[in-house]
Amino acid sequence: MLNQYPTWKYLLILFTVLIGAIYALPNIYGSNPALQISATRTTTVDTRTEAQLGSLLKSKKIPFRSMRLGDDGLLIRFSNVEQQLKASDLVKKELGDNYTVALNLAPASPTWLTDIHALPMYLGLDLRGGLHFLMAVDTETVIRQAYERYSNDFRGLLRGKKIRYLAINQHGQTLKLKFRTAALRDQAKNAIRSQTHDLTLHDEDAEGAYLIIGRMTKKALHNLELHAVQQNVITLRNRVNELGVAEPVIQQQGDSHIVVQLPGIQDSARAKKILSATATLEFRLVDVDHTVASAQAGHVPPGSRLYRERNGRYVLLKKRVIITGDRITHASSGFDQNSGSPTVMISLDGAGARSMARTTKENLKKPMAVVFIEHKPITLMVDGKKVATTRKVEEVINVATIQGVFSSRFQITGLSSPKESQNLALLLRAGALAAPIRIVEERTIGPSLGQDNIDRGTRSVIIGMLMVVVFMGVWYRGFGMVANLALVMNLVLIVALLSLLQATLTMPGIAGIVLTVGMAVDANVLIFERIREELRLGNTPQSSIQAGYDKALSTIADANITTLIAAVVLYIFGTGPIKGFAITLSIGIVTSLFTAIMGTRAIINLIVGGRRIKKLSI
Amino acid sequence: MQFFKEEPHFDFMGVRKIAITISILMVLASIGALATKGLSFGLDFTGGTLIEVGYSKDVDLPPIRAALEKAGFRDAVVQHFGTAQDVLVRIAPQEGQNASLLGDKVLKVLNGISGDHAKMRRQEFVGPQVGSELRDDGGLAMLIALGCILLYVMARFEYRFALGSIIALLHDVTITLGCFALFQWDFDLTVLAAVLAVIGYSLNDTIVVFDRIRENFRKLRRLPPTEVVNRSLNQTLSRTIMTSFTTMLVVVAMFLFGGQLIHSFALALMIGIFVGTYSSIYVASTLALAMNITSNSLVPVKKEGEGAEQKML
Numbered sequence: 053m054l055n056q057y058p059t060w061k062y063l064l065i066l067f068t069v070l071i072g073a074i075y076a077l078p079n080i081y082g083s084n085p086a087l088q089i090s091a092t093r094t095t096t097v098d099t100r101t102e103a104q105l106g107s108l109l110k111s112k113k114i115p116f117r118s119m120r121l122g123d124d125g126l127l128i129r130f131s132n133v134e135q136q137l138k139a140s141d142l143v144k145k146e147l148g149d150n151y152t153v154a155l156n157l158a159p160a161s162p163t164w165l166t167d168i169h170a171l172p173m174y175l176g177l178d179l180r181g182g183l184h185f186l187m188a189v190d191t192e193t194v195i196r197q198a199y200e201r202y203s204n205d206f207r208g209l210l211r212g213k214k215i216r217y218l219a220i221n222q223h224g225q226t227l228k229l230k231f232r233t234a235a236l237r238d239q240a241k242n243a244i245r246s247q248t249h250d251l252t253l254h255d256e257d258a259e260g261a262y263l264i265i266g267r268m269t270k271k272a273l274h275n276l277e278l279h280a281v282q283q284n285v286i287t288l289r290n291r292v293n294e295l296g297v298a299e300p301v302i303q304q305q306g307d308s309h310i311v312v313q314l315p316g317i318q319d320s321a322r323a324k325k326i327l328s329a330t331a332t333l334e335f336r337l338v339d340v341d342h343t344v345a346s347a348q349a350g351h352v353p354p355g356s357r358l359y360r361e362r363n364g365r366y367v368l369l370k371k372r373v374i375i376t377g378d379r380i381t382h383a384s385s386g387f388d389q390n391s392g393s394p395t396v397m398i399s400l401d402g403a404g405a406r407s408m409a410r411t412t413k414e415n416l417k418k419p420m421a422v423v424f425i426e427h428k429p430i431t432l433m434v435d436g437k438k439v440a441t442t443r444k445v446e447e448v449i450n451v452a453t454i455q456g457v458f459s460s461r462f463q464i465t466g467l468s469s470p471k472e473s474q475n476l477a478l479l480l481r482a483g484a485l486a487a488p489i490r491i492v493e494e495r496t497i498g499p500s501l502g503q504d505n506i507d508r509g510t511r512s513v514i515i516g517m518l519m520v521v522v523f524m525g526v527w528y529r530g531f532g533m534v535a536n537l538a539l540v541m542n543l544v545l546i547v548a549l550l551s552l553l554q555a556t557l558t559m560p561g562i563a564g565i566v567l568t569v570g571m572a573v574d575a576n577v578l579i580f581e582r583i584r585e586e587l588r589l590g591n592t593p594q595s596s597i598q599a600g601y602d603k604a605l606s607t608i609a610d611a612n613i614t615t616l617i618a619a620v621v622l623y624i625f626g627t628g629p630i631k632g633f634a635i636t637l638s639i640g641i642v643t644s645l646f647t648a649i650m651g652t653r654a655i656i657n658l659i660v661g662g663r664r665i666k667k668l669s670i
Numbered sequence: 671m672q673f674f675k676e677e678p679h680f681d682f683m684g685v686r687k688i689a690i691t692i693s694i695l696m697v698l699a700s701i702g703a704l705a706t707k708g709l710s711f712g713l714d715f716t717g718g719t720l721i722e723v724g725y726s727k728d729v730d731l732p733p734i735r736a737a738l739e740k741a742g743f744r745d746a747v748v749q750h751f752g753t754a755q756d757v758l759v760r761i762a763p764q765e766g767q768n769a770s771l772l773g774d775k776v777l778k779v780l781n782g783i784s785g786d787h788a789k790m791r792r793q794e795f796v797g798p799q800v801g802s803e804l805r806d807d808g809g810l811a812m813l814i815a816l817g818c819i820l821l822y823v824m825a826r827f828e829y830r831f832a833l834g835s836i837i838a839l840l841h842d843v844t845i846t847l848g849c850f851a852l853f854q855w856d857f858d859l860t861v862l863a864a865v866l867a868v869i870g871y872s873l874n875d876t877i878v879v880f881d882r883i884r885e886n887f888r889k890l891r892r893l894p895p896t897e898v899v900n901r902s903l904n905q906t907l908s909r910t911i912m913t914s915f916t917t918m919l920v921v922v923a924m925f926l927f928g929g930q931l932i933h934s935f936a937l938a939l940m941i942g943i944f945v946g947t948y949s950s951i952y953v954a955s956t957l958a959l960a961m962n963i964t965s966n967s968l969v970p971v972k973k974e975g976e977g978a979e980q981k982m983l
Contacts, residue, residue: 178931186800320793321774492797494773500724501791508929515927516920523916527671560860563924563932567867567939570920571874574913578878581909584672607881610826611874617818618870622863625811627804633863637870 054594055661057654065654068646069541072548078161078172079547084117085136085316086158087143088298090125095150097125108146114139129158133181133499137318144296150384155316156298173550174299175315176558176632177495179509181502182315183323186493187288189308194280194487195273199227202251202266209247215240218261227251227266230259237262277308283486285310290482291326305627310489320496328489329426329479332377333464337411338419338451339368359423361448362468369421369448374411379404383480385473388465394473395463396480405460412457422450422464424476509562517543517569524573528580530669534655535576538647542572545643546636555639558632568640574611575648578604580670593668597660601653608649616641673908682903682951683896683959689952697841700848707851712858715805717763717798719772723780723788728754734783741779752930756791763798808862812843815869823873827880830961835876838954842872846942860935868942871917875910875950882906883955887964895964899955907951914947 089105091097102121105128109116116139117129128143130136136155144153157180159165159172177184199222206229210217217240218230231237241253241264250272256263268276281304288310292300301313317323339356344366347358356368382399400408412420424447450466467473521539524532546565550557583600591599616638623634660668713720731748734757738746743761751758759776773793780788796804816839823832846868850857882902890898921943925936 186797188797188799318790490797491795493800494793494795496773496790496793498789498791500789501722505929505931508927512920512924512926512928516923519919519923520916523919527912529671559931560863560935563860563928563935566920566924566928567917570917571871571913573916574874577909577912577916581906581912584908585677585905588677603885607878610877610881614819614822614873614877615870617822618815618866618873621811621815621818622866625807625814626863627807627859630859630863633860633867637867 054598055657057657057661061650062654062658065650069544069651072541072545074165074168075170075548075551076544078159078165078170079551081159081161081165081172083157083159083172084129084131085133086130086156087128087136087140088125088152088154088156088158089128089143089147090152090154091150097121097151101147101151102126105143105146108142109139112142114142127156127158129160133316136316140296148384152293152296154296154298157316171551171554173547173557174554175502175506176556176561177313177315177502178497178559179502179506179557180315181318181497181499182313183317183320184314184493184495184497185312185324185327185491186305187310187312187328187489188492189277189281189284189310190488190490191277191280191308194276195225195268196222198268198276199225202227202248205247206244209243210240213239213243215243225267227264229264229266231262231264234262237264240264280487281308281310284489287483287485288312288327291478294478294482295323295326309492318496318498320494324491324494326475326478328491329475332425333380333480334376334423334425335374335408336369336372336421336423337374337415338421339370340418342368344368359421359446359448361451362466367421367448367451369423374420375400375404375407377480378483379407380480383477385470385477386463387470388463391465393465394467394470395465396467396473396477397463398461398480400460408462409457409459412454412459415454416457417453417455419451419453421448422466423447424449505559505562509559509566513543513562513566513569516566520569520573524576528576528670531576531580531583531652531656534652534659535573535580535648537655538576538651539569539572541651542640542644542647543569545647546640549639549643550636555635556632557636560630561632561636564633564636565640568637568644571615572640572644572648575604575608575644576652578608578611579649579652583668583670587668587670593660593665596668597656601649605649608645612641612645673911678904678907680904680907681900683900683956686952686956686959690956693841693949693953696848697844700844700851703848703851704844707854709847709851709857710854711801711805712856712861713760713794713796713801714859715801715808715857717796717801719761719776720792720794721759721773721776721780721790722751722792723757723759723777724791725755725757725788729757729783731757734759734780737779737783738776741775743776743779746776757788763801804859808859812862812866812869815866816840819869819873823877827884828963830958830963831880831884833961834954834957835873835880837957838876838949839869839872841949841953842868842942842945845945846938849941850938855937856934858934860932861938864935864938864942867939868946871939871943872946872949875913875946876954878909879903879906879950879955880958883958883963895959895962899959903951903955910947910951914943917943 089097089101099121102119105126106119114135115131116135117131119126119128128139130139140153140155147153157175161170161172203220203222207220215236216232217236218232219228220230221228229240231240237255244251244253250268251266252269254265256265285302285304289302292302292312292314295314295317297314297317299315301311303311305311312327314323339353342353342356344358347353347356347368348366352358355371357371359367359369361367379400380398381401384397386395386397387393388395426445450464452465467476517539521536524535526532528535543565546568579600582604583596586596586599587593619634619637619641623631623638626634731750735746735748738748738759745762747760749758750756757780759780761772761776773795777788777790777793816836819839820832820836823835843865846865850861879902882905883899886898886902890901918940921936921939924932925940928936
């Protein structure tokens with residue numbers, strides 16, 4: 053019998069559409085702007101926090117939709133972004149550093165849907181608002197630092213092995229070791245070889261001496277860059293967590309770039325400052341045996357270095373570092389109980405605490421300095437070209453007399469404002485970046501634009517679809533209505549797949565959906581035109597339907613595969629919003645093939661299949 | 671409703687010389703526009719800073735320009751974006767250390783104007799290097815897409831068809847880009863995406879026609895090639911018009927209601943669909959004919975493929 057599907061095929065189609073409808077459903081409920089409050093190691097979020105924040109918001113007259121205590125903390129929902137942002141500032145101030153307060157977009161769908169992981173589509177930054185950064189890792193600086201490290205290591209190594217050298221210098225991306233005799237050079241080479249294979253070593257006889265020219269191997273350079281970028285990704289992730297963002301994206305892109313996306317965040321200036329800061333601390337003893345004046349005159353003692361204080365005065369510090377910032381396990385901002393000035397409370401790890409205890413014991417009543425180190429972006433002229441790089445800025449923020457022996461917990465003062473102490477504490481907690489970074493691309497989308505984009509996108513999908521639906525109905529009558537049904541099915545499936553995959557939906561992504569709606573009927577147009585042709589040739593309605601579907605199939609396949617190729621290439625090479633377009637376009641092509649061929653055939657078979665029919669409504 | 675009660679009999683191939691002349695002229699004009707005026711690359715490709723703000727009431731641009739100039743942004747481009755309440759400020763890539771902080775400074779200036787608080791809607795900064803990378807990647811993506819499609823069409827059809835469709839594609843892309851160069855419309859990442867979509871779409875159209883030509887060559891062996899092509903074009907004409915029309919409908923909806931952000935995107939698609947429809951009728955088949963396709967030169971279609979597809983339904 054012509055035009056009849058086996059029962060399992062109807063069931064399969066029905067099942068697919070049903071599942072699609074369920075997973076598309078959360079998008080109708082949408083989501084609410086929310087605050088997610090979670091505890092850090094030292095605190096807990098419980099009913100007390102809930103009551104505390106509830107009364108706080110009520111007293112400040114900020115309305116909220118609901119407040120719920122869950123496994124991952126407290127979730128407060130709001131009606132709009134404005135209330136959410138206002139509440140976020142308040143709650144952060146109330147709870148302080150020991151809680152993480154993150155902006156979130158919480159699905160508003162009923163729990164039975166969230167239980168089966170049916171979530172609304174994941175909206176891109178252009179639809180929900182937020183910050184997007186592309187950061188370039190300054191690998192030049194990393195390489196320079198590596199060469200510096202090598203020259204220091206080799207000095208120590210050769211001294212330890214009693215191999216006399218004339219000089220060890222660093223020239224650009226090479227290391228130059230100078231010796232008086234060839235024998236010394238060979239000894240040195242063996243010593244270095246036993247330590248590392250990351251350098252290629254060449255002999256050179258010049259300047260009346262015997263030289264070794266060392267260069268890092270390609271592999272070593274690559275590993276170095278890779279490690280620096282990966283380390284930075286980890287540090288950035290820590291910092292973003294400190295900033296409070298619910299669903300951040302932090303990813304490596306290419307060899308030396310990192311993408312950071314912070315949905316919901318609006319304060320771009322602060323985010324930038326925190327993310328790109330390479331601040332760290334060093335604790336050093338003040339050199340009290342020599343005067344600053346003689347050092348300024350050029351007589352800097354070999355074990356010391358001249359530093360600048362915040363107020364512009366100079367201070368002479370010992371070169372030996374007591375501890376560096378990476379020994380810090382926890383840092384929180386606060387106010388000094390005696391003076392009321394902003395401070396940062398610091399906790400050290402075991403090794404840091406031991407070193408600090410030993411130093412303070414040996415140097416009681418002597419001054420110690422805190423050096424604040426930061427890499428600032430600058431532009432240099434190199435060979436007539438502008439090159440963006442970073443400069444190391446070292447500043448003594450505090451010199452204080454060691455009043456007693458302390459080890460793992462202490463506080464530092466000398467900060468200019470509470471804001472600064474907060475930022476410093478945050479940076480110390482999150483760790484230092486392995487390499488300085490520069491922001492090379494930045495996009496901030498305000499919340500109002502995001503909502504506008506959603507509204508406009510939805511409107512153009514609906515209007516475009518209505519026009520196509522009306523047109524198809526007029527043109528192909530009964531069969532047109534079947535195609536329309538398939539079109540609605542197609543839209544439901546696209547939304548369901550996007551929700552299931554949690555692929556990012558962007559404005560161009562919506563454009564992709566609109567375009568798919570227009571092009572999806574193409575398959576039906578091809579089939580229906582074929583059926584009309586067959587009817588014109590005098591075939592019976594039943595065989596015309598059969599022939600129409602069969603003959604149009606390979607054409608439809610060819611036409612869609614080529615579009616799919618374009619979409620896939622777009623996905624591979626595109627970035628950000630373009631990827632969103634490619635995703636919806638590809639998904640749309642696949643689902644439209646299913647609905648326009650199998651979907652419409654099933655409906656038509658159900659209606660006319662196996663019956664004696666004289667005329668088709670086409 | 672139908673366009674044609676019977677199969678239409680337009681003599682498309684009879685006017686192919688005129689059509690090809692028009693096409694060549696259009697392509698040359700486009701290349702000329704691209705060469706002399708060039709594309710007006712948007713922020714994505716040039717780098718620079720862009721700030722879009724919304725005021726609560728209509729604002730005039732001259733005071734904004736004056737204020738920005740006073741603050742040291744001499745070469746800032748200030749324009750309305752969509753409505754008279756929305757203002758877009760664009761600043762070319764600047765030398766100096768904190769290019770990424772520029773946006774915040776501009777925002778401060780904009781906030782101080784006429785005592786009206788400007789709401790930040792969008793702020794973008796693209797480093798010049800990133801811009802040129804995006805440009806190169808975009809061009810590369812276009813070439814690779816073309817290459818992949820060429821391979822696919824060559825595998826499915828004969829090389830003459832493949833060549834015909836690729837030249838038709840280049841024709842469509844060139845004219846679309848030419849329009850953007852001629853009118854100096856902003857060419858940004860979304861337009862690039864639209865151009866790639868045009869590649870897919872235009873090919874879609876061409877393939878449907880070629881499919882029919884191939885089928886007819888097998889069926890109507892005695893007819894001269896010109897007549898076969900003509901019949902195939904006529905048989906697929908309703909479909910070509912229908913699909914272009916429905917796609918055009920949604921793209922126009924996007925153009926009118928989708929907002930400024932996808933304006934250029936929709937515009938590129940509109941041009942692309944129009945040119946693509948034209949080229950699949952005139953350019954692609956004419957080229958295939960010019961390269962002497964005959965019924966004998968066709969690669970036979972594998973029968974087992976069709977059988978398998980039937981079972982699938």
